[in-house]
Amino acid sequence: MPIDWKTYDAAPFYDELITPSGEPRPAARQLADYLTSLDDNELQIRKQAADHAILEMGISFTVYSEGENIDRAWPFDIVPRVIPRSEWQAVEAGLVQRLTALNLFIDDVYNEQRIFRDKIIPKSVLNQSKNFREQCRGIHPPHGVWAHICGSDLVRDGDGTLYVLEDNLRVPSGVSYMLENRQVTKRVFPEVFESASILPVDEYPTQLFDMLASISPRPQDYPVIAVLTPGIFNSAYFEHSFLAQRMGAQLVEGSDLVVDADDCVYMRTIAGLERVDVIYRRIDDDFMDPEAFNPDSMLGVPGLMRAWRNGKVGMANAPGSGVADDKVVYAYVPAMIRYYLDQEPILPNVPTYLCVNEKDRQYVLEHLEDLVVKPANESGGYGMLVGPHATKKQRAEFAQLIKKDPRNYVAQPTLALSVAPTLCDGGLEPRHLDLRPFVLQGVRTDVTAGGLTRVAMRKGSLVVNSSQGGGSKDTWIVDEEA
Amino acid sequence: MLSRVAERVYWLARYVERAENTARMVMSFHLVSLDMPKTVQLSWKGLVAVTGTDPIFDEHYQREDERNCVKFLLADHYNPSSVFSSLKSARENIRTTRDLVPSEAWEIINELYLFTRDNLDSGIGKRGRYEFLAEVVQRCQTLTGLLAGCMSHDSAYDFVRLGRNLERADMTSRQIDVGAIRFLKKGADPDPYDGLLWTSILRSQSGFQMYRQHVKRRINGVDVVRFLLQDTPFPRTVAHGLHNVQDALEPLPRNEVPLRLVMQARRHALNADVDQLIADDRLHDFIDSLQLDIAEIHTAILETWFRIDKAA
Numbered sequence: 001m002p003i004d005w006k007t008y009d010a011a012p013f014y015d016e017l018i019t020p021s022g023e024p025r026p027a028a029r030q031l032a033d034y035l036t037s038l039d040d041n042e043l044q045i046r047k048q049a050a051d052h053a054i055l056e057m058g059i060s061f062t063v064y065s066e067g068e069n070i071d072r073a074w075p076f077d078i079v080p081r082v083i084p085r086s087e088w089q090a091v092e093a094g095l096v097q098r099l100t101a102l103n104l105f106i107d108d109v110y111n112e113q114r115i116f117r118d119k120i121i122p123k124s125v126l127n128q129s130k131n132f133r134e135q136c137r138g139i140h141p142p143h144g145v146w147a148h149i150c151g152s153d154l155v156r157d158g159d160g161t162l163y164v165l166e167d168n169l170r171v172p173s174g175v176s177y178m179l180e181n182r183q184v185t186k187r188v189f190p191e192v193f194e195s196a197s198i199l200p201v202d203e204y205p206t207q208l209f210d211m212l213a214s215i216s217p218r219p220q221d222y223p224v225i226a227v228l229t230p231g232i233f234n235s236a237y238f239e240h241s242f243l244a245q246r247m248g249a250q251l252v253e254g255s256d257l258v259v260d261a262d263d264c265v266y267m268r269t270i271a272g273l274e275r276v277d278v279i280y281r282r283i284d285d286d287f288m289d290p291e292a293f294n295p296d297s298m299l300g301v302p303g304l305m306r307a308w309r310n311g312k313v314g315m316a317n318a319p320g321s322g323v324a325d326d327k328v329v330y331a332y333v334p335a336m337i338r339y340y341l342d343q344e345p346i347l348p349n350v351p352t353y354l355c356v357n358e359k360d361r362q363y364v365l366e367h368l369e370d371l372v373v374k375p376a377n378e379s380g381g382y383g384m385l386v387g388p389h390a391t392k393k394q395r396a397e398f399a400q401l402i403k404k405d406p407r408n409y410v411a412q413p414t415l416a417l418s419v420a421p422t423l424c425d426g427g428l429e430p431r432h433l434d435l436r437p438f439v440l441q442g443v444r445t446d447v448t449a450g451g452l453t454r455v456a457m458r459k460g461s462l463v464v465n466s467s468q469g470g471g472s473k474d475t476w477i478v479d480e481e482a
Numbered sequence: 483m484l485s486r487v488a489e490r491v492y493w494l495a496r497y498v499e500r501a502e503n504t505a506r507m508v509m510s511f512h513l514v515s516l517d518m519p520k521t522v523q524l525s526w527k528g529l530v531a532v533t534g535t536d537p538i539f540d541e542h543y544q545r546e547d548e549r550n551c552v553k554f555l556l557a558d559h560y561n562p563s564s565v566f567s568s569l570k571s572a573r574e575n576i577r578t579t580r581d582l583v584p585s586e587a588w589e590i591i592n593e594l595y596l597f598t599r600d601n602l603d604s605g606i607g608k609r610g611r612y613e614f615l616a617e618v619v620q621r622c623q624t625l626t627g628l629l630a631g632c633m634s635h636d637s638a639y640d641f642v643r644l645g646r647n648l649e650r651a652d653m654t655s656r657q658i659d660v661g662a663i664r665f666l667k668k669g670a671d672p673d674p675y676d677g678l679l680w681t682s683i684l685r686s687q688s689g690f691q692m693y694r695q696h697v698k699r700r701i702n703g704v705d706v707v708r709f710l711l712q713d714t715p716f717p718r719t720v721a722h723g724l725h726n727v728q729d730a731l732e733p734l735p736r737n738e739v740p741l742r743l744v745m746q747a748r749r750h751a752l753n754a755d756v757d758q759l760i761a762d763d764r765l766h767d768f769i770d771s772l773q774l775d776i777a778e779i780h781t782a783i784l785e786t787w788f789r790i791d792k793a794a
Contacts, residue, residue, distance in 0.1 A: 058585055232578050241581050251581065256486050258791070268485040268790035270637060271735040 094347030131322030215314035259303030450475030495645030510686030651723030
């Protein structure tokens with residue numbers, strides 16, 4: 001039986017495709033109409049076609065368990081998430097504004113530190129930051145850009161407002177799945193691409209290459225670019241290899257590179273040592289260079305930091321960029337935008353309580369059952385407390401943790417994450433989702449048209465991580481006027 | 483191309499070729515053992531010895547019987563050259579070079595590895611042995627064909643050919659050694675089972691028909707050794723293998739040292755006077771020296787392309 005949007009009920013949440021009265025939103029009309037033209041069986045056939053395409057295209061992610069790592073097929077929902085272009089243009093401007101301010105902040109932190117002197121942000125934030133790298137002081141990377149690739153997580157609240165939840169400035173991943181999802185959708189729903197005007201996403205690898213080329217120390221047409229991966233056992237290895245292939249770059253591991261006495265980086269090839277101009281590193285600061293950071297790292301390249309500091313190699317993201325990827329620093333991004341750019345922030349932050357401030361801490365401790373508490377420096381949803389879903393005991397434990405190390409905790413109100421129709425066993429049902437657009441900054445700044453939509457496949461769940469039962473959707477920016 | 487990647491495809495090809503040849507050797511020995519009368523004892527341990535792994539065997543086994551030897555050659559994980567270990571290593575090498583080879587290649591190796599792992603018992607027992615070994619050989623051949631037909635013949639493929647042909651030349655020389663040991667043991671009496679043994683050695687390399695077409699005389703040790711060592715058209719001989727190694731080396735950068743060594747080894751193999759070697763009881767020593775040549779080529783490949791420290 002085909003879906004009747006009048007009986008589809010997303011309440012009390014904001015649905016990305018369907019209004020509370022059961023009408024498709026204007027940008028989603030073609031898609032919603034197309035879906036109503038299919039009965040359950042036809043939907044299942046399209047789902048099978050998608051599953052088959054994913055297997056055939058070899059889209060996988062790696063789960064490491066019991067010493068054997070397994071490639072799993074990428075979990076994908078065939079129903080795209082639709083965003084009108086008019087709304088997206090504002091989001092795009094907001095993301096550009098945000099990353100520009102963040103890069104000015106990182107550059108300031110490692111150089112003049114004006115923002116602390118002017119008391120916009122307390123200096124103590126820096127002293128307690130886990131990702132501040134003393135080794136980066138006094139360095140001026142090309143174009144003043146440190147974080148070249150940023151994946152910001154956006155969520156929509158019950159009233160329809162899009163908020164920035166966090167900015168991933170270290171080694172954000174997921175963009176390859178954004179590209180592959182589009183390939184799959186084109187195979188499954190070619191009819192809708194004919195009737196609706198959907199912005200393409202394929203430009204990303206070219207833009208990434210151009211951005212990387214723009215930070216090459218040897219200005220020339222064909223810089224040698226290498227993607228530095230921790231190796232096959234890393235969960236994002238598929239993406240590392242995918243991006244290297246799409247850019248025509250070399251996929252290298254630490255042992256492939258060597259820093260010579262001239263401070264240049266070389267890769268070991270069958271023709272001898274070949275100079276590398278730019279490294280897109282998918283390896284954390286700590287493991288990058290045993291000479292400068294963690295001496296036990298087996299993954300890194302001794303001398304890499306020296307090569308970068310002396311301007312002999314371009315590196316994205318620059319070491320030390322993580323200083324702005326911190327949930328305490330996050331709370332100050334709106335202030336940064338006003339301070340460096342003299343503009344009002346276009347995209348709002350989720351209101352954030354900093355436990356390091358006594359007043360905030362008091363409020364957080366009194367309202368634990370309403371709040372989400374996060375450690376300042378973790379990513380991937382580790383070590384979080386979701387107040388409304390937690391037990392009394394868990395809340396008491398977190399109260400202790402906060403009192404012990406207030407700098408390491410921030411709290412935010414629980415948002416009513418938006419939903420979108422998702423194909424489940426019982427047909428189309430609302431499921432919660434978020435969105436990770438990717439922003440590239442070099443000489444110029446580019447934003448992906450949409451990004452990676454992650455969806456919690458389990459009913460009522462807010463967990464979108466693929467390792468924990470999350471899936472993903474293609475994201476359509478639809479031009480309603482075209 | 484990156485040295486690390488070149489090294490991995492080289493080892494991938496070597497391990498697959500080693501698995502195939504080990505399976506072939508066990509197969510031919512298995513078949514000839516069924517033909518031999520009860521009174522003639524075949525030395526399975528001799529077969530282990532030609533693979534050069536007998537010291538490891540001795541660490542793990544007291545009895546040198548058929549079952550232990552076959553288990554050691556096919557299944558044992560502590561034998562790095564067993565069919566199972568070779569395929570496991572091949573699988574690890576292809577896992578990390580999946581971008582370079584056609585995706586079907588990974589599937590073939592992965593499935594072959596799983597097949598081998600799950601059917602080792604049939605290979606060890608007499609009843610299922612033939613089917614098991616035939617399956618392994620056939621799937622290895624499928625991979626070789628796939629790479630020849632569907633992979634760009636660029637530097638990566640040159641390293642595949644290097645690995646495959648060097649390993650094949652080495653394994654064929656070891657097969658000759660199986661026969662060479664018999665020459666040594668034999669006294670003045672002609673051995674009535676000689677023909678059977680040499681036939682089985684030829685068959686193990688799928689060379690029986692080709693030998694028949696080219697040599698035309700009845701099967702005899704001297705001619706078989708000459709064929710497996712020096713025949714150029716048949717692709718599983720030592721001379722042919724070394725010829726292919728030379729061919730794969732030609733387009734590679736900085737190839738002087740390995741190229742010189744392989745040309746030496748080819749001359750060494752082609753100029754050998756097989757009659758004289760057998761008459762003087764020096765065949766085994768000659769094979770040993772040939773294997774040293776091959777080891778030297780391997781070391782030169784390693785040092786030229788896989789251990790890069792200096793700028794070009």
